[in-house]
Amino acid sequence: MRAAVYRGANDLRTETVPVPRIGRNELLVRVAACGVCPTDIKKIHYGTVPPPRIFGHETAGTIIKIGGGGASGLASRFRVGDRVALHHHVPCMDCHFCRHRAFAQCSQYKQTGITAGFEPAGGGFAEYVRVMPFVLPGVVKIPAKNSFEEGAMLEPVNTVLKAVKRLALLPGDNVLVAGQGPIGLMFTRLLQLRGMNVLATDLLDSRLRLAKKFGAKWTQKPEDGGRRTEDRRRKSQVRPLTSDLRPPPSDLRLDSAVLAVPSDAALKQAFDVVRGAGQILLFAHTKRGALTEVDLASVCVDEKDLLGSYSADFTIQREVARLVFSRQMDVRGLITHRFGLEQAAEAVELASHPTAESLKVIVSQES
Numbered sequence: 001m002r003a004a005v006y007r008g009a010n011d012l013r014t015e016t017v018p019v020p021r022i023g024r025n026e027l028l029v030r031v032a033a034c035g036v037c038p039t040d041i042k043k044i045h046y047g048t049v050p051p052p053r054i055f056g057h058e059t060a061g062t063i064i065k066i067g068g069g070g071a072s073g074l075a076s077r078f079r080v081g082d083r084v085a086l087h088h089h090v091p092c093m094d095c096h097f098c099r100h101r102a103f104a105q106c107s108q109y110k111q112t113g114i115t116a117g118f119e120p121a122g123g124g125f126a127e128y129v130r131v132m133p134f135v136l137p138g139v140v141k142i143p144a145k146n147s148f149e150e151g152a153m154l155e156p157v158n159t160v161l162k163a164v165k166r167l168a169l170l171p172g173d174n175v176l177v178a179g180q181g182p183i184g185l186m187f188t189r190l191l192q193l194r195g196m197n198v199l200a201t202d203l204l205d206s207r208l209r210l211a212k213k214f215g216a217k218w219t220q221k222p223e224d225g226g227r228r229t230e231d232r233r234r235k236s237q238v239r240p241l242t243s244d245l246r247p248p249p250s251d252l253r254l255d256s257a258v259l260a261v262p263s264d265a266a267l268k269q270a271f272d273v274v275r276g277a278g279q280i281l282l283f284a285h286t287k288r289g290a291l292t293e294v295d296l297a298s299v300c301v302d303e304k305d306l307l308g309s310y311s312a313d314f315t316i317q318r319e320v321a322r323l324v325f326s327r328q329m330d331v332r333g334l335i336t337h338r339f340g341l342e343q344a345a346e347a348v349e350l351a352s353h354p355t356a357e358s359l360k361v362i363v364s365q366e367s
Contacts (some may be wrong), residue, residue, distance in 0.1 A: 001016070001017060001019045001065070001116075001126060001127035001128050001324045001340070002014060002015070002016060002126070002127055002341055003015060003016075003017045003054050003117065003123075003125060003126035003127065003222075004054065004055075004056075004125035004341065004344035004345065005017065005051075005052050005053070005054055005118075005343075006043070006044055006051050006053045006054070006055055006121075007051045007052055007054075008051050009044070009045065009047030009360040010044065010045055010047075010349060011044060011051075011084070011350055012023070012044060012344060013347040014314070014341065014342050014344065014345075015097075015344075017054075017126070018061055018117065019116050019128050019293075020030040020056060020115060020116060020117060020123075020126075020164070021068035021128065021130070022130050023067050023068065024067050024068030025066075025067060025074070025079065025132070025133045025136075026066075026067040026068075026075070026130055026131060026132055027063050027065070027066055027067070027075065027084075027131035027136070027139070027310055028063070028064050028066075028067070028128060028129075028130060028131075028132060028287045029061040029062065029063055029064065029066050029084065029086065029128065029129050029131055030057075030060055030061050030062045030109065030127065030128055031056075031060075031061040031123075031126060031128065031365055031367065032059075032062065032083075032148035032242075032364070032365055032366050033058040033059070033060050033061070033147075033148040033151070033152040033313070033362055033363070033364050034057075034059045034124030034152055034362065034363045035058030035124075035151045035152050035153065035155070035156065035360060035361070035362055035363075036058075036126060036347050036348055036351040036360075036361045036362070036363065037058055037155075037156065037297040038284075038351070039286070040056065040057070040122070040288075040348075041348055041352045042076060042266075042286070042287075043055065044348055045352060046177035049119075049121075050119075050261040050346070052118045052119075052271070053118050053119050053121035054059055054115070054116040054117055054118060054121055054122070054123045054125055054126050054147060055121050055122050055123075055124070055125055056121075056123060056124025056125035056344075056363065057086075057088045057112070057114065057121075057122030057123075057124055057155065058123035058124065058150070058155045058156060059085075059086045059088075059114065059122065059123070059129065059152060059153075059155075060083070060084065060085045060086065060142060060148040060150075060151030060152040060154075061082070061083075061084065061086075061129070061148065062077070062081065062083055062086060062173075062363075063078055063080055063081065063082045064080060064128075065080065065174070066078060066079075066080060066120060072350070073133070073136075073261075074133065074136040074137060075133065075136060075311070077136075078139070080140055080279055081200060083086075083141065083142040083148065083151070083348075084139050084140065084142060084151070084152045085139070085140045085141075085142055085151035085152065085155075085321070086114055086124075086129070086131060086136075086138070086139055086155075087138025087139060087140070087154070087155065087312070087317060088112050088113055088114040088122050088135060088138075088155075088294055088313055088331050089104075089110070089111075089112065089113070089138075089311060090108070090109065090113060090134055090135045090136075090137050090138050090288060090335070090363065091103040091106035091108055091314070092107075092108040092109070093357050094329055095108075095153050096310065097105065103311075103313055103314075103315075104310050106202060106310040108134065109342060112136075112175050112178060113131065113132040113135030114130065114131050114132070114326060115128050115129065115130050115132075116128065116137060117316075118276075120132075121250075124152075124363070125341065125344045125363055127341065127365065128199075133184070134255050137314055138305070138314040138317050140154060140317060140318070140321045142325070143325050143361055146232055146324075146325050147332075148366060149331075149332070149335055149362055150324055150325065150332065150363065152264075153324060153331040153335075153342070153360070154320050154321060154324055155312055156183065156186065156315060156322045156360075157186055157190075157320050157323065157329055158181070158210065158312040158313065158317060159309075159310075159311060159312045159313075159326055160183060160190055160283075161310035161313075161320055162186055162290070162309060162311075162313040162314055162316060162321070163187070163258070163281060163283055164187065164190050164194065165316070166193060166256040166281065166307055166309050167256050167258075167281060167307075168279065169191075169194070169196060169255065169256060169277055171195030171196070171291050172195060172196070172197065173196050173197070173255040173256065173288050174196070174197045174198075174199065174252060174253065174254045174255050174256075175196045175197070175198050175199070175254065175255060175256045175257070175258065175276070175277060176198075176199045176201065176254050176256070176257040176260065176270065176273065177191065177198055177199070177200050177201070177204060177211075177216075177257075178201050178204035178257065178259045178260060178261055178263065178266040178269075178270065179198050179201070179214060179224065179259070179260035179261035179263075179266075180201070180204075180207035180211045180260075181207070181261075181327060181359065182209060182297070182334045182359045183216045183260045183262065183283065183356065184200070184202070184207075184211075184258075184260035184261070185207075185211060185359070186329070186331075186334070187258050187260055187277075187283075188200050188211050188214045188258065189214040189215050189329055190323075190329060190354045191258075192198070192213075192214070192215025192216070192217075193215070193323075193328060193329070196216060196220075197217045198216045198217055198218070199213075199216070199218045199219070199220070199243075199248050199252070199254065199354065200212075200218070200219050200220075201219070201220055201221065201222045201266075202219075203221060203222065203302040204223075204356055204358050205245070206356055208220075208221070208245050208359075209245065210333070210359075212245070212246070214333075217246070217248075218246055218247060218248035218252070218367070219245045219246060219247065220245075220247050220248065222265070222269065234344070239325055239347055240364055243247075248255070251334055253275045254273050254275060254278060255274070255275065255278050255279075256278055256279045256280070257270035257273070257274050257279075257280045257282060258281045258283060259280070259281065259282050259284060259285070260284055261284050262284040262285045262286070262287065264292040267282070267285075267292060267294075268292075268293075269279070269296050271294065271295065271304065273350075274304055276300070276302045276303055276304065277303045277304065277305070278304050278305075279305040279306075279307055280304060280305070280306050280307065281307045281309060282306070282307070282308045282309075283309055285308070286295045286310070294306070296338065320322075321323055323342045334359050334360040335359070335360045335362055336349055336357060336358050336360060336361070337357045337360075337361045337362070338348070338361075338362045338363075338364045339362070339363055339364070340363070340364065340365070341362065341365055343363075344363050347361050347362075347363050352366035
């Protein structure tokens with residue numbers, strides 16, 4: 001089969017590799033669509049893991065074989081020909097971290113249960129993947145009315161919904177979402193569905209218009225450079241862009257801020273505009289060793305919480321599937337570019353250097 005093989009930093013080659021062999025109660029899935037995720041981009045660009053590997057974990061496809069000559073257990077839920085969305089991390093549900101619902105810290109969770117060969121790394125940038133038994137609880141069948149691309153979007157939507165659930169919000173609360181790329185737009189929509197008033201910020205007018213379609217109540221561009229002023233400690237810094245974009249009122253108070261961009265300036269602004277006892281959630285600050293200054297009195301005296309959220313939670317996978325497949329969270333408008341498997345390196349390049357027109361990039365193998 002053909003696969004895009006990671007051979008080192010910035011070295012992604014389309015090669016011929018063996019079709020994965022499966023064992024009892026494992027699935028062999030023919031890949032139809034796989035999203036390009038920033039997590040994989042960082043590994044490819046910076047060479048943070050040893051090669052060779054086949055990346056791609058936002059995967060959907062068709063089951064073509066079930067291992068063992070008669071499936072049992074969880075594998076018995078599936079049949080050859082089922083269209084499925086895959087889930088590559090599932091925790092043990094028994095360790096210290098799982099008992100505290102910190103699933104992403106579980107040692108089993110950190111193992112990848114889907115592979116196209118070499119060290120398991122998701123495998124979605126290949127024609128076929130092997131799905132191991134321990135991740136079967138996260139596999140979801142795709143309804144006939146929905147596309148493989150919608151199935152591939154379950155994983156990123158899951159990560160966002162998990163993060164939203166970390167916030168102690170009440171309907172009617174005001175939430176800043178900084179950054180309106182694919183992830184930021186998902187935050188905007190999911191928060192709006194839960195009854196929040198969303199202030200969406202981005203540097204691009206086109207993204208702000210999309211944010212309005214995804215449910216943002218207000219939109220604005222962030223202030224250049226994130227400079228602090230006494231006025232911004234009291235106000236949300238309105239800067240309207242065009243007549244069709246609605247800026248927030250000047251006295252708006254925010255209950256929470258979600259940072260969907262790894263911007264220290266945005267973090268400083270968030271601490272300024274979120275009211276006491278509010279929450280600031282980091283979703284994109286994933287580079288280890290990155291340091292920034294925080295006024296610790298904002299945390300201690302003002303009781304503002306600084307939170308993080310990383311990766312997905314398979315226990316909410318059915319809820320995610322309902323949101324996506326019902327199109328309450330309509331992901332179709334997020335997908336702007338599609339590349340064939342032979343162009344996987346080009347797909348990664350565009351996703352890592354997005355244009356004003358690009359949002360979610362998919363590696364598609366649908367005929």
